[in-house]
Structures are given as C-alpha cells and as structure tokens.
Amino acid sequence: xxxxxxxxxxxxxxxxxxxxxxxxxxxxxxxxxxxxxxxxxxxxxxxxxxxxxxxxxxxxxxxxxxxxxxxxxxxxxxxxxxxxxxxxxxxxxxxxxxxxxxxxxxxxxxxxxxxxxxxxxxxxxxxxxxxxxxxxxxxxxxxxxxxxxxxxxxxxxxxxxxxxxxxxxxxxxxxxxxxxxxxxxxxxxxxxxxxxxxxxxxxxxxxxxxxxxxxxxxxxxxxxxx
Amino acid sequence: xxxxxxxxxxxxxxxxxxxxxxxxxxxxxxxxxxxxxxxxxxxxxxxxxxxxxxxxxxxxxxxxxxxxxxxxxxxxxxxxxxxxxxxxxxxxxxxxxxxxxxxxxxxxxxxxxxxxxxxxxxxxxxxxxxxxxxxxxxxxxxxxxxxxxxxxxxxxxxxxxxxxxxxxxxxxxxxxxxxxxxxxxxxxxxxxxxxxx
Numbered sequence: 001x002x003x004x005x006x007x008x009x010x011x012x013x014x015x016x017x018x019x020x021x022x023x024x025x026x027x028x029x030x031x032x033x034x035x036x037x038x039x040x041x042x043x044x045x046x047x048x049x050x051x052x053x054x055x056x057x058x059x060x061x062x063x064x065x066x067x068x069x070x071x072x073x074x075x076x077x078x079x080x081x082x083x084x085x086x087x088x089x090x091x092x093x094x095x096x097x098x099x100x101x102x103x104x105x106x107x108x109x110x111x112x113x114x115x116x117x118x119x120x121x122x123x124x125x126x127x128x129x130x131x132x133x134x135x136x137x138x139x140x141x142x143x144x145x146x147x148x149x150x151x152x153x154x155x156x157x158x159x160x161x162x163x164x165x166x167x168x169x170x171x172x173x174x175x176x177x178x179x180x181x182x183x184x185x186x187x188x189x190x191x192x193x194x195x196x197x198x199x200x201x202x203x204x205x206x207x208x209x210x211x212x213x214x215x216x217x218x219x220x221x222x223x224x225x226x
Numbered sequence: 227x228x229x230x231x232x233x234x235x236x237x238x239x240x241x242x243x244x245x246x247x248x249x250x251x252x253x254x255x256x257x258x259x260x261x262x263x264x265x266x267x268x269x270x271x272x273x274x275x276x277x278x279x280x281x282x283x284x285x286x287x288x289x290x291x292x293x294x295x296x297x298x299x300x301x302x303x304x305x306x307x308x309x310x311x312x313x314x315x316x317x318x319x320x321x322x323x324x325x326x327x328x329x330x331x332x333x334x335x336x337x338x339x340x341x342x343x344x345x346x347x348x349x350x351x352x353x354x355x356x357x358x359x360x361x362x363x364x365x366x367x368x369x370x371x372x373x374x375x376x377x378x379x380x381x382x383x384x385x386x387x388x389x390x391x392x393x394x395x396x397x398x399x400x401x402x403x404x405x406x407x408x409x410x411x412x413x414x415x416x417x418x419x420x421x422x423x
Contacts, residue, residue, distance in 0.1 A: 037388045
C-alpha cells in the first residue's frame with residue numbers, strides 16, 4: 001500500500017504556476033535547485049546513474065513547462081508541485097527503463113516511498129498526484145513538442161496570423177489592418193490556409209503518428225475530459 | 227447524415243460555437259468515430275500549442291540556461307589560490323561554533339540528526355530533525371567570508387529540508403538554524419576532495 005507523502009515545499013502551487021507562466025527565471029531556478037537533489041536520490045535509488053540524471057531532468061522539465069503553461073491546468077488530488085514534478089520524473093524514468101528493456105521493472109512506487117522516507121511527513125491527507133492527470137499531461141506534452149516543432153518550421157507570415165488570432169484573440173478586421181490585407185475575407189482565407197498547412201504537417205509527422213498510436217486511449221480523455 | 231469531419235465544423239466545436247442541433251450528433255459520433263476523434267484531438271492540440279507557443283519558447287530558453295549553468299558548475303576549474311581561499315576557516319564562525327555548541331548541549335530543544343558534523347557534500351545538503359519543529363525556523367547558509375549564500379524559512383512541523391549545492395563553489399560553509407531564541411550551527415564542506423593539503 002502506498003503511504004501518503006507530503007514534501008515540505010517552500011513555495012505554494014500558485015507561486016509555481018505564476019513563475020512558469022511569466023518565465024520567472026530566478027524563481028524557476030530555485031524550484032529546479034529544490035527538485036534536483038530529490039530527483040537525484042530517486043534515480044540513483046532506482047537503478048539509474050549520475051549520467052542518466054541530466055537527460056531525465058531535461059526531458060521531465062520539458063514536459064512540466066508545457067503542462068504548467070496550459071491555460072486550464074490545475075493540480076488535482078491536493079498534490080503539491082513537488083510531488084507532481086517527482087511523479088512526472090517517475091513516469092519518464094519508467095519509460096526509460098522500459099526502453100532499456102529491463103526484464104524486471106520493480107515496483108517504482110514502493111521504491112519511491114522508501115527512498116524518500118526521510119524527506120517526507122506522513123499525514124492522514126493523501127496528496128499523491130492524480131496518476132491519470134500525470135500520464136495525460138505527459139502524453140499531451142509530447143504531442144505539443146511535435147506540434148511546436150512544426151510551428152517553428154512555418155513561414156513568418158503564417159506564424160504571425162496564427163499568433164494574432166489564437167494568442168492575442170485579434171479579429172479578422174484587426175488582422176486585416178495589421179497585415180495590410182485587402183479584405184477581412186482575405187484574412188479568413190489566409191488563416192484557414194495556414195491552419196490546414198500546419199495541421200497536415202502535424203498528422204504526417206512520424207513522431208506524431210507514433211505517439212498517437214501508443215497512447216490512443218488518451219485521445220478520448222483529452223477531447224472529452226468528463 | 228451530415229459529414230462532421232471537416233475543419234470548419236471541428237473548429238466551431240472547439241470554439242464552442244457549433245449549432246445546438248449539430249452538437250448532440252457531433253458528441254455522439256465523437257465516441258464512435260475514430261477518424262473524427264483523431265481530427266478533433268489534433269486540432270485541439272494544435273490550437274493549444276499555438277496559444278502556448280511564446281511561453282514554451284521563453285521557458286525553453288530559461289531551462290537551457292539553467293541546465294548549462296549546472297553543467298558549467300560541474301566542469302569549472304579552480305586555481306590552488308582560489309581553493310585555499312574558499313576552504314579557509316572563518317575565525318569568527320569557528321569561535322561561534324564552539325559557543326553555540328556548548329549552549330546547545332545545555333538547553334536547546336532542537337535536535338538535528340543530519341547533517342553530521344563537518345561532512346563533505348557534493349549534490350545536496352540534507353537537514354533532518356529528530357521531531358517536527360514546533361515553530362517557524364530560519365536556516366541561513368554563509369560562506370567563509372560571512373556572506374549569506376541562501377536563507378530559507380522552515381515551516382512549523384517541518385522534519386527535514388534539502389538544500390541543493392549544485393551552484394556552490396567548493397569550500398567551507400557555515401549553516402545556522404534559528405528557532406525562537408535558540409540557534410544551532412554547523413560547518414559543512416562542498417567538494418572537500420579539492421581542498422589543498
């Protein structure tokens with residue numbers, strides 16, 4: 001049975017989300033420094049080496065920054081940011097072990113508890129993160145990494161119109177004026193064309209196809225969260 | 227039956243502007259039509275990624291700078307003179323250590339299990355108390371020049387605390403935990419193996 005874990009975190013969840021959403025580098029580095037020893041201890045206690053840690057941290061934080069900047073993200077199950085981040089690391093590490101085709105993948109959860117025992121405070125309140133939220137978050141983050149790369153490859157005009165519409169919420173009239181287009185219809189048509197170009201690049205991408213095939217059940221959970 | 231698998235209808239669905247007459251049918255097909263589900267998913271992810279794009283780009287830069295600083299810190303080279311300076315004990319704190327230690331053994335209620343005295347650390351420094359601290363405490367870490375390196379507030383109920391040393395230069399450091407009118411103090415080394423003999 002899993003024991004409830006409560007890490008003594010110096011910051012609260014709201015501060016963390018704000019730091020990530022405003023790219024507060026000083027604060028984020030403090031979080032990184034706080035998490036680093038916990039991640040090191042976890043990996044070293046679970047068949048990892050010091051060499052594994054650097055790549056794992058980079059990979060985990062790549063997902064975390066995408067998860068934390070999603071507009072409707074909130075921590076479920078009263079999880080703290082540190083248990084959430086450690087759970088992402090745990091899932092990523094499990095995936096690394098699977099890829100290494102280790103014959104025996106031991107119970108990471110029990111290891112996770114035993115290695116962190118001296119850092120935890122037992123409490124009647126369960127605050128382990130929602131496992132499905134972690135898995136879905138990682139899945140979406142992986143998909144978004146692929147899409148992000150495809151956005152980078154778009155021409156500047158397409159990027160501009162997509163960002164004006166979806167980041168700034170500009171109307172077609174505003175886009176028409178800003179981009180010196182003839183009519184609002186031209187703006188509409190250009191937006192549609194750029195969207196379709198991006199969408200077609202995404203669905204043809206090998207990494208995207210592979211991720212979708214691997215995690216198909218999460219597709220329905222993502223589009224229909226109920 | 228209406229063909230719902232087209233960009234316009236899916237975008238309307240995602241924007242919440244799909245006509246109510248079609249919405250029921252759309253939700254129904256979404257459950258059973260894999261092609262529709264995949265298109266809705268792909269377009270939803272695309273829209274969200276465009277919205278997040280700037281934040282993700284800025285954070286990637288931030289993260290890569292943090293990673294690089296950590297790697298650089300590990301590779302950094304030091305002269306013997308620098309190391310001698312960094313490992314030179316601070317007279318004031320060495321005296322203070324004796325005093326605090328004598329005081330502590332007499333009346334302090336705060337008992338620390340870790341870190342052991344004068345231990346060498348590399349990655350992180352762990353503070354572990356024998357029981358939860360009763361009230362908020364302050365942890366201060368200073369170098370041998372009496373410069374505060376970092377300061378933390380330990381919440382009441384805390385039984386442990388971890389400090390990452392990955393950005394610390396090799397050398398001698400002094401920590402002090404103040405709780406109400408009591409304080410305990412200790413000395414730790416970072417990368418003691420680099421200390422000139």
